[in-house]
Amino acid sequence: MAGRDPPVPERETEGLEREKKLHRYLSMLASGNLNERWRAADALGELGDSRAVRPLIEALEDEYVDVRWKAAKALGLLDGREPVLPLIRSLEDDSPWVRMGAAWALGEIGDPRAVEPLIRLLDDTKPRVRRMAAWALGRIGNPRAREPLLRLLGDADRDVRIAGRLALDEIGTEREIPSV
Numbered sequence: 001m002a003g004r005d006p007p008v009p010e011r012e013t014e015g016l017e018r019e020k021k022l023h024r025y026l027s028m029l030a031s032g033n034l035n036e037r038w039r040a041a042d043a044l045g046e047l048g049d050s051r052a053v054r055p056l057i058e059a060l061e062d063e064y065v066d067v068r069w070k071a072a073k074a075l076g077l078l079d080g081r082e083p084v085l086p087l088i089r090s091l092e093d094d095s096p097w098v099r100m101g102a103a104w105a106l107g108e109i110g111d112p113r114a115v116e117p118l119i120r121l122l123d124d125t126k127p128r129v130r131r132m133a134a135w136a137l138g139r140i141g142n143p144r145a146r147e148p149l150l151r152l153l154g155d156a157d158r159d160v161r162i163a164g165r166l167a168l169d170e171i172g173t174e175r176e177i178p179s180v
Contacts, residue, residue: 022049029055038066045074053078057086060102065095072098076105084111091117096126103129107136115142122148127157134160138167146173 025047028040041059044052052074059071072090075083083105090102103121106114114136121133134152137145145167152164 018047018049021047022051026052026055029059034064034067037062038064038070041067041070041074045070045077048078050078050080053080053082057083060086060090060098065097068093068095069097069101072101072105076101076108081109081111084109084113088114088117091121096124096129099124099126099129100132103132103136107132107139110140112140112142115140115144119145119148122152127155127160130155130157130160131163134163134167138163138170141171143171146171 021043025040025043028036029044031037031040037059041056044056056071056075056078059067060075062068062071068090072087075087087102087105087109090098091106093099093102099121103118106118118133118137118140122130122137124130124133130152134149137149149164149168149171152167153161155161155164
């Protein structure tokens, strides 16, 4: 049939569709619209394309908490070490949501450079941030976190104590740990 394009294989169509999504989300992330930016950060994490790493790292500096938090979480879904240092810096963000998102992402990435900064986060004023830091340390599994995690077993918040115990179980210890 003259004048018709040959059919495009299904895989090629999926690849083109994915490429369109990536560019649309990257454009949204750079937009002036807050709702578009946080939705784009969320979607880029789910899309899982490493080309989104650099723009998501830049989004960690966004003026809005929702964008910074979603960008941190998205970076934890993308496989790579490039975002580790920017995520470590995000552990000091004013927002507990951003600190939690960065801790979660660092736990997912599992880079040992995050151990000491996460240990410092165990003293955060927000229990939910302490819980996430404990979880991340358990995921990373570095023995340097044992003693700081043991201190969490006396935390005023029950969920923090449980998170500390679970993290210690992940890392392993040479001695008996009291129940929480």
